[in-house]
Amino acid sequence: MGMSMPGWYDIKSLSTLTDREEDEAGILKSRDYFHSLIDDEVAKGIPANRIVIGGFSQGGAMSLLSGVTYKNQLGGIFGLSCYLLLQKKIKDMIPTENPNQNTPIFMGHGDADQVVAHKYGKLSADELTSHGYKVDFKTYKGLVHSADADEIDHLEAY
Numbered sequence: 289m290g291m292s293m294p295g296w297y298d299i300k301s302l303s304t305l306t307d308r309e310e311d312e313a314g315i316l317k318s319r320d321y322f323h324s325l326i327d328d329e330v331a332k333g334i335p336a337n338r339i340v341i342g343g344f345s346q347g348g349a350m351s352l353l354s355g356v357t358y359k360n361q362l363g364g365i366f367g368l369s370c371y372l373l374l375q376k377k378i379k380d381m382i383p384t385e386n387p388n389q390n391t392p393i394f395m396g397h398g399d400a401d402q403v404v405a406h407k408y409g410k411l412s413a414d415e416l417t418s419h420g421y422k423v424d425f426k427t428y429k430g431l432v433h434s435a436d437a438d439e440i441d442h443l444e445a446y
Contacts, residue, residue: 295346296314296315296318296346296347296349296350297310297311297314297315297317297318297346297350297373298311298314310373310374312374312377315350315353315373315374318350318354319353319354319357322341322350322351322354323354323357323358323359326339326341326354326358326362330360336358336360336361336362336363337360337361337362337363338363339362339363340362340363340364340365340366341354341355341358341362341364341365341366342364342365342366342367342368342394342443343366343367343368343370344367344368344369344370344435345368345369345370345403345404345433346370347370348366348367348368348369348370348395349367349370349371349372349373350373351365351366351367351370352365352367352370352372352373352393352395352412352416353372353373353374353378353381355388355391355393356378356382356388356393356416356419356421357378357381357382357383358383358387358388359383359387360387361387361388361390361391362388362391363391364391364392364393364394364446365388365391365392365393365394366393366394366395366443366446367393367394367395367412368395368396368397368435368439368443369396369397369398369401369403369404369409369433369434369435370395370397370404370409370412371404371408371409371411371412372412372415372416375412375415378415378419379419382419386420389420389421390422391421391422392422392424392446393416393421393422393423393424394423394424394426394442394443394446395409395412395413395423395424395425395426396425396426396428396435396439396442396443397409397410397425397426397427397428397431398427398428398429398430398431398432398433398434398436399427399428399429399430399431400429400430400431400432401431401432401433402432402433403433404433406427409425410425410427413425424446426439426442
């Protein structure tokens with residue numbers, strides 16, 4: 289990612305997922321922005337349960353976090369080639385009534401991803417599952433940090 293391209297948050301380190309410093313302020317600011325975009329659509333008359341939030345890489349990471357912490361039930365959440373942010377704090381960020389408990393979550397990840405290791409995608413899916421979420425995690429053999437046709441087909445089916 290070129291330095292001129294703004295990210296949703298600053299990536300401090302992708303070396304280890306369990307013990308790394310995260311740009312929490314930037315992440316929370318982006319999450320609030322994602323929530324406000326959903327709120328705007330809801331205000332225009334689109335029910336939250338007809339809205340799907342998702343993305344690739346940083347956008348996927350933000351979508352997972354924003355989706356599970358949103359105050360109303362969404363239609364779906366997806367993240368491609370990404371991981372779950374703020375894993376140690378996410379439990380406290382989920383609304384008490386957990387409106388997205390049954391929202392389907394789709395995650396796709398290439399096992400040859402050189403940017404976000406596949407194991408971090410899988411660990412993130414497991415973390416979400418441990419909080420009771422319904423996660424469909426699919427692995428794409430030989431896929432690097434990008435999407436492929438099969439993955440897009442699975443996403444459309446989802």
